[in-house]
Amino acid sequence: MSQSELTREVARRVFASEFNDSTYTFKESDDERAPNYALLPTGDRANRVFVVGTLTETEDVGDESEYWRGRVVDPTGTFFVYAGQYQPEAASVLRDTEPPAYVSIVGKPRTYETDDGTVNVSLRPESISIVDDATRDRWVVEAAELTLDRIEAFEEWEAEQEAPESGSTAPTNEYAEMARERYDSPVVNYRNDVIQALESLETVEEEEQADDPEATI
Amino acid sequence: MSDVRQHADDIHEQFSDHLEDVSVEDVEERLTTLVDEYKVPIDEARRSVTNHYLEEAGLEREDISSGDSEKANVEDVDEPEEWIDLTAKVIELWDPRSDSVAQVGLLGDPTGTIKFTKWAKSDLPALEEGGVYELRNVVTDEYQGRYSVKLNSTTVIEELDDDLEVGNDTSEIEGALVDMQSGSGLIKRCPEEDCTRVLQNGRCNEHGEGEGEFDLRIKAVVDDGIDAHEVIFDKDATEDLTGLSLEEAKDMAMDALDTTVVADEIRDDIVGTYYRIEGPTFGRYVLADDVEELDGLVDAEELLIKARSM
Numbered sequence: 115m116s117q118s119e120l121t122r123e124v125a126r127r128v129f130a131s132e133f134n135d136s137t138y139t140f141k142e143s144d145d146e147r148a149p150n151y152a153l154l155p156t157g158d159r160a161n162r163v164f165v166v167g168t169l170t171e172t173e174d175v176g177d178e179s180e181y182w183r184g185r186v187v188d189p190t191g192t193f194f195v196y197a198g199q200y201q202p203e204a205a206s207v208l209r210d211t212e213p214p215a216y217v218s219i220v221g222k223p224r225t226y227e228t229d230d231g232t233v234n235v236s237l238r239p240e241s242i243s244i245v246d247d248a249t250r251d252r253w254v255v256e257a258a259e260l261t262l263d264r265i266e267a268f269e270e271w272e273a274e275q276e277a278p279e280s281g282s283t284a285p286t287n288e289y290a291e292m293a294r295e296r297y298d299s300p301v302v303n304y305r306n307d308v309i310q311a312l313e314s315l316e317t318v319e320e321e322e323q324a325d326d327p328e329a330t331i
Numbered sequence: 332m333s334d335v336r337q338h339a340d341d342i343h344e345q346f347s348d349h350l351e352d353v354s355v356e357d358v359e360e361r362l363t364t365l366v367d368e369y370k371v372p373i374d375e376a377r378r379s380v381t382n383h384y385l386e387e388a389g390l391e392r393e394d395i396s397s398g399d400s401e402k403a404n405v406e407d408v409d410e411p412e413e414w415i416d417l418t419a420k421v422i423e424l425w426d427p428r429s430d431s432v433a434q435v436g437l438l439g440d441p442t443g444t445i446k447f448t449k450w451a452k453s454d455l456p457a458l459e460e461g462g463v464y465e466l467r468n469v470v471t472d473e474y475q476g477r478y479s480v481k482l483n484s485t486t487v488i489e490e491l492d493d494d495l496e497v498g499n500d501t502s503e504i505e506g507a508l509v510d511m512q513s514g515s516g517l518i519k520r521c522p523e524e525d526c527t528r529v530l531q532n533g534r535c536n537e538h539g540e541g542e543g544e545f546d547l548r549i550k551a552v553v554d555d556g557i558d559a560h561e562v563i564f565d566k567d568a569t570e571d572l573t574g575l576s577l578e579e580a581k582d583m584a585m586d587a588l589d590t591t592v593v594a595d596e597i598r599d600d601i602v603g604t605y606y607r608i609e610g611p612t613f614g615r616y617v618l619a620d621d622v623e624e625l626d627g628l629v630d631a632e633e634l635l636i637k638a639r640s641m
Contacts, residue, residue: 125509127556164507164554166603218603220509240510243603248626252605253507255629260556262638269641305641312635 123149125164125220127257130191131307132156133163137233138296139225152223152235155297156264156304157271157290163237165193166218166245166253172208182208186217186237189254189311194236195219204239216250218243251315258308265301265308268293335362338377342384349388358384400468406442406500408480411473417480419445420463420495434458437613438466438480439497444613446479448472453484465489477615499611504562505625506555508601515550516594517580519543547577549597553608553617561616562608568619573597 128136136152140159151159167188175183176198182205184195197204211217221239228234271287272294339359346353358380365376385391400414408415422444424436434449434457447469449455458464467487469480482488514529521528521535522544528535530543549564549572570576575597584590610620
């Protein structure tokens with residue numbers, strides 16, 4: 115039994131807006147096999163994520179061998195998914211799927227720095243599956259819930275920092291602390307993204323309930 | 332009596348058989364130094380002082396009793412390094428992987444099951460599968476969130492005549508199936524009596540080369556965004572989940588001259604889907620007894636209210 119099976123990394127639920135801001139990566143130990151983590155701005159670490167969204171475009175951007183790029187859109191932004199010869203199954207899904215389609219992706223965050231020094235975050239898929247709209251909506255709600263949980267923990271920790279004398283027993287939150295050191299974007303932005311994402315679901319429901327087709331325009 | 336004095340007494344008591352020329356005052360002084368001068372929390376100070384005397388006496392932590400082990404049920408175990416007494420049945424004995432371990436296996440009582448380890452150097456009587464025992468002075472341990480108990484040289488084992496009903500730790504998981512592991516799909520099991528090992532490249536670890544009997548199973552990871560749970564679907568659960576019977580799976584493999592087509596087909600069907608799974612836990616696995624695909628609508632209203640009010 116391999117070590118990786120014993121300590122399987124959980125797949126975080128992160129909206130695209132937060133995922134693309136997760137530009138700082140780190141390891142927890144000096145061991146060269148130690149897992150890489152992306153630091154989520156809401157104060158958690160992610161070695162793996164599970165996302166569901168709409169595959170809107172696919173393109174083979176490889177030179178000598180196939181290297182597929184897919185754009186996967188959620189209510190807050192776009193995940194950039196890259197799969198090449200080392201991800202043959204995921205690459206074949208990108209090759210064979212006609213966009214638009216709902217897909218779910220299990221994968222790992224990867225960062226790369228462009229010539230002008232910007233750090234881009236992309237998603238390297240372990241698997242890509244075609245799913246239905248119910249699965250997509252369920253993911254939006256789940257990602258919203260878990261993102262709010264992270265924000266709540268972050269804000270509790272932050273309040274504790276500002277009023278250390280109050281004797282509150284908020285737990286230490288090492289990733290919130292790291293996020294505040296590394297990132298400028300305030301967590302309230304991600305709360306607004308959550309609201310926007312959930313509202314987008316509501317609109318869909320209202321449209322479906324409307325009898326008059328004109329009402330959807 | 333002061334707090335520090337009480338702890339000093341406890342520590343002194345633990346070492347009374349091993350270190351004759353250490354007085355309670357010596358112990359108290361060491362504790363006081365750490366607590367008062369170096370502002371070390373009392374629990375940490377106690378741990379540190381205990382370690383000091385362990386080293387001095389050339390002992391391992393398991394060799395001393397805490398003097399105050401408490402009667403506990405399996406479900407109560409939620410801290411490492413607690414000294415407890417259990418009344419439990421030996422459900423299973425496993426093969427020890429190391430010479431330092433005399434016996435390893437699964438204990439159960441009406442509240443659940445827990446792994447146990449018995450060290451070779453503790454020189455304790457052997458436990459038998461199916462036997463019910465009173466185990467006094469065992470110490471709890473934790474590894475990656477999973478608890479176990481260790482039997483040590485201070486443990487007292489008493490066999491009881493009564494039988495004991497063993498309860499299941501039932502888990503309910505709701506999450507996305509994010510991975511299907513190797514050893515899933517159409518597999519072959521060793522045909523020897525009482526051996527159900529899965530053949531690896533046509534070989535059983537115990538009985539060598541063999542024909543093998545076909546079986547269906549899935550080892551999957553169901554992830555709720557907080558924890559990744561390993562779930563096993565046996566033949567019936569696999570057939571229910573995939574709609575693919577063992578006979579159909581054999582035909583598929585026969586046509587393709589390859590058993591892996593079955594796993595590929597199943598993987599495409601289930602990975603990336605949300606499920607609710609209920610079943611007993613065995614070690615780190617959950618056995619899928621009751622499986623429901625979550626494909627209904629979810630309500631976002633309540634969350635939206637919460638988000639807006641934050």
